[in-house]
Amino acid sequence: METKELILQTAVRLFNQMGTARVSTNRIAEEAGISPGNLYYHFADKAHILREIYEHMISDWDEVYRQIGAGMAPEEALRHFIEANFDLLWHYRFFSRETVALLNADPLLKARHVELSGARFEQQAQLLRKLVDSGQMRFSSAEKLTDTLVIAWIVANQYLVYLESIGHEVEEADFQKGASLVLEVFAPYLAH
Numbered sequence: 001m002e003t004k005e006l007i008l009q010t011a012v013r014l015f016n017q018m019g020t021a022r023v024s025t026n027r028i029a030e031e032a033g034i035s036p037g038n039l040y041y042h043f044a045d046k047a048h049i050l051r052e053i054y055e056h057m058i059s060d061w062d063e064v065y066r067q068i069g070a071g072m073a074p075e076e077a078l079r080h081f082i083e084a085n086f087d088l089l090w091h092y093r094f095f096s097r098e099t100v101a102l103l104n105a106d107p108l109l110k111a112r113h114v115e116l117s118g119a120r121f122e123q124q125a126q127l128l129r130k131l132v133d134s135g136q137m138r139f140s141s142a143e144k145l146t147d148t149l150v151i152a153w154i155v156a157n158q159y160l161v162y163l164e165s166i167g168h169e170v171e172e173a174d175f176q177k178g179a180s181l182v183l184e185v186f187a188p189y190l191a192h
Contacts, residue, residue, distance in 0.1 A: 004042045006032050008056065011049050015094035020050065020102065047106050054109060057092050058116060064088065065123060074131040075190070079183065081127065085156060086179040090172050096160045125149055128186075137189045152185045 001009075010032040014023045025046050029039040043049045064084040068077040089096055103110040128145050131137035139145040159178040163170050 003034060003038060006034070007039055007042055007049065008053055012053055012092065012094070015053075016092075020046070020094060020098055025049070047109075050102060050106065051109055051112075053092070054095070054112065057088070057095065060088050060091075061085075061120070068127065074127065074134050075136050078127060078131060078186065081124075082156075082182050083176075083179045086175040086182075089156065089160065089178070090175040093160055093170070096157060097164065099157070121149065121153065124153075136191055137186070138191055139189055148185060148189060152182050155182050155185060
């Protein structure tokens with residue numbers, strides 16, 4: 001494994017375990033088995049590591065979007081998308097946990113995230129419109145479709161925060177339950 005990728009994977013693991021505030025670049029270097037100087041050769045500071053992880057997240061999510069556009073039936077695409085989304089939310093759970101703080105600390109990351117979130121929301125709305133066009137979903141209005149998507153978005157992106165805020169020791173299996181909850185948000189609108 002290349003050193004840069006080792007640094008990023010180590011950082012994700014530590015951020016997930018401890019949170020970003022409690023993990024220094026020296027700790028990342030130590031856990032990766034490299035010198036701090038070697039880490040700084042690849043990344044100027046922790047903010048740069050976080051931005052690079054974010055770009056990896058985007059790339060991983062892009063792959064999910066490519067898969068749902070690859071000939072799946074719309075309802076199958078919706079299920080696959082939600083389940084794959086929760087797999088990624090688990091893998092990058094530190095970001096779900098700390099989104100607001102991370103964005104407030106880094107204007108570059110915030111600008112990138114705001115831009116990407118708008119595009120992602122529109123892609124998800126397009127998937128729902130395909131389900132409507134194919135007769136597999138029904139919404140009383142375009143506004144109802146958008147409102148339902150907002151609810152699903154909130155459930156997906158705040159699920160980890162909810163679990164941790166009630167003292168639940170979060171495990172990967174909990175994220176399968178989260179995917180089921182988001183599917184429940186859409187269930188009343190599926191045509192039977």
